[in-house]
Amino acid sequence: MKKEYYEVLGVSRTATKDEIKKAYRKLALQFHPDKNPDNKDAEEHFKEVNEAYEVLSNDDKRRRYDQFGHAGVGSSAASGGAGAGSAGVDLNDIFNMFTGGGRRGGSPFGGFEDAFGGGSARRGRQSPGIHGTDLKIRLKLALEEIAKGVEKTLKIKKQVTCTVCNGTGSKNGATEACATCHGTGEVRQVSKTMFGQFVNIAVCPTCGGEGRVIKERCTSCYGEGIKLGEVTVKVTVPSGVEDGNYITLRGQGNAGPRGGAAGDLIVVLEEIPHELFSRNGNDVIYTLAVSFADLVLGTKVEVPTLDGAVKLTIPPSTQPETMLRIPGQGISHLKGSGKGDQYVKVNVYVPKEVSHHDKELLKDIKKSAGLSPNAHNDKEAKTFFEKARGIFS
Ligand SMILES: [Zn+2]
Ligand SMILES: [Zn+2]
Structure with missing residues (x-):
């Protein structure tokens, strides 16, 4: 037998909306799952309370409930009794109960904005419009550049702020209230969870939370406030980076539509395979073919390094596969000071064709x-x- 909704909330059949809100707030707080972890009874109560509030806080549903009982409003809120426009429960409001946000008009429990440290108006001022998207580009680097670090100037195509309208998207700067959210900057989304049906407040997709839209669109950017452009960006690559490392340049990505903050530019580094050297951490390896006679007798040869040619002594009776070290001719460490070394791997040279x-x-x-x-x-x-x-x- 299903409990009476009035009984669940502990109010009379003639209770006012305010009394219902008050009772609901008290009980939701008492039985909230966060306060009663792993307590099935509390969870059941919490569901009941939410369901009762969902019906009794809505004039139309309350009338049907008074007239027909549970049958008048469907078996339960969780099974989809409520349609669009349901009073429901704002998850942000519940969250706010625990963070102690202050009262604010329009919401039964006070504004969640206070708890998050910024209302929609403030949010709007901090970052109007929609945030620009991040941009990812690949930057190919030669081993010589990685060895010492390098500053690169990149030309990139991205969304830039429209200079005609200064990014406002408006032809003459005039705006009007957004029709989607009626100027509030917020839209309500109904979602079903195991605790019943909730209404979530989201930023209005039409105006991006600003509450206002432009009256006449800028003809250069079609009202977007951004358009495709090309910019040069300087990026400083430190020494010792590795393939797949990336550098994030804050605010250098795509510009946000209508004055929104720009996204980030993510520069993903790619090491171009070197034709002479292979890499092992901060060391570089060079393979040198030496004749049998030179290996036996020893010799002096010139070998390339990342920083020009150097002389190398091959001692007598050097065995094949020997690694000869040239100190400090490797890659500068990414963190701290110091440099890797170059290793010369000695191979025996075996000619493919031999004269008589x-x-x-x-x-x-x-x-x-x-x-x-x-x-x-x-x-x-x-x-x-x-x-x-x-x-x-
Ligand atoms: Zn424009
Ligand atoms: Zn809007």
């Missing part, structure tokens, strides 16, 4: 027992070949 003369020379070399690993009877070579035999036999 060189072949004869190599045959002579082959004759030398000292240049063949088989001839070496040092421990390391021996154990290696013994192991290899063990694996393959």
Whole structure:
């Protein structure tokens, strides 16, 4: 058996609207789920209270309820008894009960705007119109630029403020009350939740919360206050950045329609693969092919770095795959001071084509027992070949 709505709220059948509001406020606060976590009874009460208030606060529904009982207003608010224009409950109002916002006309519990630190009028002044959208662009960087950091000047196409109307969108500056929200800047949206039906206040999409719309549109921007333009933007890229890092330039994105705040410009960094160097953190790696003779005898070579060529000594008997370090020729650290190093990875150069003369020379070399690993009877070579035999036999 469903409880009487008047009973739920603890008011008489002749209670005034104010008495109903007052009773509802007290009970909603008492049974609010935030105050009664994991309490099924309180949750049930809270639903009942909301449902009762939803009906009794609406003149039409209250009349039908008085006449036909529960059948007159549908089984419950949660099952969709209320149509558009329902008094409902403002979630912001409930929120406000706990934050202690002050009273304000038009809302049964006082304005939620106070709780949020800004009313619609103030909100409007801080940021009129609709916020501009963020813009994302990719910026390709050479490793040389990443190594030291770089300042880039970018040309970007974006929505800019219309200079004809100064971003107002209005031909002569005249405005009129918005027809969608009747000048309030807010629209009510009904939403259903497990606690019943709620009316949520949202910023009016037509006027963006301003409450006023332009009378005659600017012919240059068709009343938008923005149009497509091209701007140059300077962006400072610090050293040591990595592929996928991004830099956010606040307020440099698309301009907001009709004076709205601009969005952000997000510059996503992309590292162009280098034709000579690969990167390992802040170190760079260069692969150098050296002849067998130079590896054995040692030599001096010139190797490129991100900062020009330098001389490098290859010591005698350098083994293939050896990493030779050139200190401080890497990438400057992103955080703090210091620089990475350059590593030169030494490979043996094996020619693809060999002249007859060189072949004869190599045959002579082959004759030398000292240049063949088989001839070496040092421990390391021996154990290696013994192991290899063990694996393959
Ligand atoms: Zn304009
Ligand atoms: Zn409006």
